[in-house]
Amino acid sequence: GPGTPAPETGERAADTGGPQSTVQGASASDASSAAQADPPVAPSLALHAPMRLAPHVRAALVDIVDALNTGSAAPMAAATPAGLFVALAEFERRHVEPSLALRALREAxxxxxxxxxxxxxxxxxxxxxxxxxLTIAPPFVSGMEPAADAGSGNR
Incomplete structure (x- = not known):
């Protein structure tokens, strides 16, 4: 009875948080028609990490990029003229020691x-x-369009 609406709204919030993973398995036709109806608000970024990158650092970066794409968690990361800036705190939030992330990204x-x-x-x-x-170099992140005001000092 009265408890039913609260779980429903919670489920909807969880659904909107991760459409990428559920859409692929469920029905791609529904997703494509929805994508055509609504123009994309944020650029869709994709990580292209080399195989030699440590798996836990790769997983953290994929999670950060996904959060940027969905806008659900609002990570401290941004497309800049130099590349994709990721705050060290974002690695800590994903249980990756920033010094290890730095070393792994430097080695890769x-x-x-x-x-x-x-x-x-x-x-x-x-x-x-x-x-x-730290800033991930542009070749490793596709779909980046840095903010116009950020590009003014890029010389």
Missing amino acids: RMLAGGGDGPAPTSTWVFGGEACLG
Whole structure:
């Protein structure tokens, strides 16, 4: 009786959080007609990590990119002129030690700028707070269109 509406809304919220995984197995025709009706709001990003990247770091990055695509969790990550900025806190949230992520990404040569310098980290502002993070080089992330204002200083 009275408890029924609450689980229903909870299920809907969970459904909208991860359409990619359920759509592929369920019915692709429904998804394509829905996609044609609604123009995409955010760019659809895809990670292209080399096989040598550590599996736990790859899984964390895939999760971060998926969260960016769905807009469900609003991760501290952003498309920039230099590549995909990912806050170190996003790795911590996914139980990956930032130093291990940094080393794995450096060894896989996925960091913007080559990652050969002493500390390939940078800072990006989310919600008025500066966050330390690293930038994945553009060749490893497809569908990136950095914000127009961010590109003005790219010379």
